[in-house]
Amino acid sequence: MRAKDFSSISKSTVLIFSMLGISLILLLFIIFSKPLPTYEKSEIFSLGTYVRIYIAGGKVSSKSLLKIAEKEIERLYAKYSSNIPSSVVYQLNEKREIECDEESLFLFQAAVNVSKITGDSFDPTLRPVLMLWGFDDVNSSKRVPSSYEIEQVLPFVSYKFIDIDSKNRKIKLLKEGVTVDLGGISKGFIVDRVIDRIKEIDPKATGFIDAGGDIGIIGPKFGNRPWQIGIRDPFSSDPAKLIDTLYIYSGAVATSGNYERYFIQNGTLYHHIIDPKTGYPANNCRSCTVISDKVMTADAYATGLFVLGIDNPALEYFTKFGVQAYLIDNTGKTVESSGFEYFRNKVK
Amino acid sequence: MAKRTKKYDIFIVAAILLFAVIMIFLNLLIPQKGIIGVKVTIDGVLAVSISQDGLYPVEKDGKHLLTVEFYQGKARVKESTCDNQICVKTGWISNTNQTIVCLPYKIVVEPIGGKNTDGVDIITW
Numbered sequence: 375m376r377a378k379d380f381s382s383i384s385k386s387t388v389l390i391f392s393m394l395g396i397s398l399i400l401l402l403f404i405i406f407s408k409p410l411p412t413y414e415k416s417e418i419f420s421l422g423t424y425v426r427i428y429i430a431g432g433k434v435s436s437k438s439l440l441k442i443a444e445k446e447i448e449r450l451y452a453k454y455s456s457n458i459p460s461s462v463v464y465q466l467n468e469k470r471e472i473e474c475d476e477e478s479l480f481l482f483q484a485a486v487n488v489s490k491i492t493g494d495s496f497d498p499t500l501r502p503v504l505m506l507w508g509f510d511d512v513n514s515s516k517r518v519p520s521s522y523e524i525e526q527v528l529p530f531v532s533y534k535f536i537d538i539d540s541k542n543r544k545i546k547l548l549k550e551g552v553t554v555d556l557g558g559i560s561k562g563f564i565v566d567r568v569i570d571r572i573k574e575i576d577p578k579a580t581g582f583i584d585a586g587g588d589i590g591i592i593g594p595k596f597g598n599r600p601w602q603i604g605i606r607d608p609f610s611s612d613p614a615k616l617i618d619t620l621y622i623y624s625g626a627v628a629t630s631g632n633y634e635r636y637f638i639q640n641g642t643l644y645h646h647i648i649d650p651k652t653g654y655p656a657n658n659c660r661s662c663t664v665i666s667d668k669v670m671t672a673d674a675y676a677t678g679l680f681v682l683g684i685d686n687p688a689l690e691y692f693t694k695f696g697v698q699a700y701l702i703d704n705t706g707k708t709v710e711s712s713g714f715e716y717f718r719n720k721v722k
Numbered sequence: 723m724a725k726r727t728k729k730y731d732i733f734i735v736a737a738i739l740l741f742a743v744i745m746i747f748l749n750l751l752i753p754q755k756g757i758i759g760v761k762v763t764i765d766g767v768l769a770v771s772i773s774q775d776g777l778y779p780v781e782k783d784g785k786h787l788l789t790v791e792f793y794q795g796k797a798r799v800k801e802s803t804c805d806n807q808i809c810v811k812t813g814w815i816s817n818t819n820q821t822i823v824c825l826p827y828k829i830v831v832e833p834i835g836g837k838n839t840d841g842v843d844i845i846t847w
């Protein structure tokens with residue numbers, strides 16, 4: 375009886391069922407893998423570096439968001455670059471006192487605040503020293519200045535010479551010879567502003583902006599996954615060799631390393647991260663990576679904490695300002711703040 | 723005879739299903755090796771598109787800037803007249819998420835084709 379039932383299942387029935395089975399699997403596959411947003415990318419040379427933008431729009435097209443981002447980067451770069459005559463910074467250095475908008479006041483105040491908090495290990499008035507070394511511009515010729523030359527310009531280096539009058543929207547340089555360069559903070563600030571702008575237009579947009587290794591997240595990968603961010607191995611000349619990996623859904627990561635801009639003279643490496651207190655490259659660190667909620671914060675503290683070096687007993691103190699840091703010194707020794715480990719975990 | 727047919731049919735169904743599932747995941751999991759080629763841009767403007775093995779000099783306004791080498795799915799800047807030589811020190815790239823950048827000349831050597839095989843989306847440096 376039973377055997378007869380089975381034999382009645384003809385070959386064609388089996389075929390139909392198998393086709394149905396395959397259709398079902400494909401259907402489930404299509405249902406559960408909802409179409410992933412497609413990322414449009416753009417690469418531009420701006421902010422004194424190479425900027426990569428990855429965007430997938432939520433309600434606005436990715437392409438138009440890219441265009442907006444590019445324009446905004448160029449506009450803000452022209453506003454804050456110390457080498458462009460129409461910029462706020464150039465005007466301040468020329469006129470010594472300027473009236474400016476809220477945004478500029480905020481940026482100057484932020485720069486001064488980081489200087490204060492890091493005990494002047496970051497300083498927006500370092501420009502005269504950077505010019506001596508040739509680190510003010512990619513194309514400046516580099517050399518080791520004499521200690522006499524450095525002594526001559528150090529008296530003009532201190533954030534205390536910047537007076538910010540937010541009530542009357544005025545910024546003033548208090549000492550003749552003092553010049554400002556927001557290079558160490560404006561790159562991050564600009565990326566933050568551009569991300570804010572994109573989120574205003576399209577709150578569901580995701581992606582990131584990578585300005586020469588200083589990274590700001592627009593939104594998680596495909597809307598729900600972390601971006602996988604490698605930290606460059608500071609001991610390798612290969613920029614793609616990694617020493618660690620982070621998983622970031624939002625916020626920012628920036629790294630300062632002695633391999634970014636440097637020259638070698640008589641066998642000694644001189645890099646661009648200058649200690650504002652000595653006028654010489656800071657040598658108690660090789661690479662400093664900072665995670666924060668804003669690229670501006672990450673950018674500025676990566677420099678400040680690099681200068682403070684690996685033997686910084688107050689590293690944990692900076693977590694109060696939303697900064698998690700990871701430092702590597704010239705021997706390969708590493709030090710990190712308590713919350714850094716969290717970002718190494720893929721699953722949170 | 724009837725029992726035999728049944729076993730045989732089930733085997734076919736299982737094989738077809740297995741084949742379908744394998745094809746789906748194969749497509750997702752197996753990465754393509756290397757890159758198909760590279761494009762070289764100067765300040766965003768395409769200078770040369772490379773897909774054949776060989777040496778490709780890149781120049782602007784009659785001035786020689788650098789030479790890109792493409793060989794068996796990987797690319798490098800073989801030599802450059804730029805001052806910091808970072809592009810040369812970058813060495814070979816063979817993954818879609820890698821690029822070679824020469825900041826002084828605003829040159830980017832960027833992969834075309836291939837799949838991201840080392841997983842990292844961005845590098846902080």
Ligand SMILES: [Zn+2]
Nearest residue numbers: 802804809824
């Ligand atoms: Zn180069």
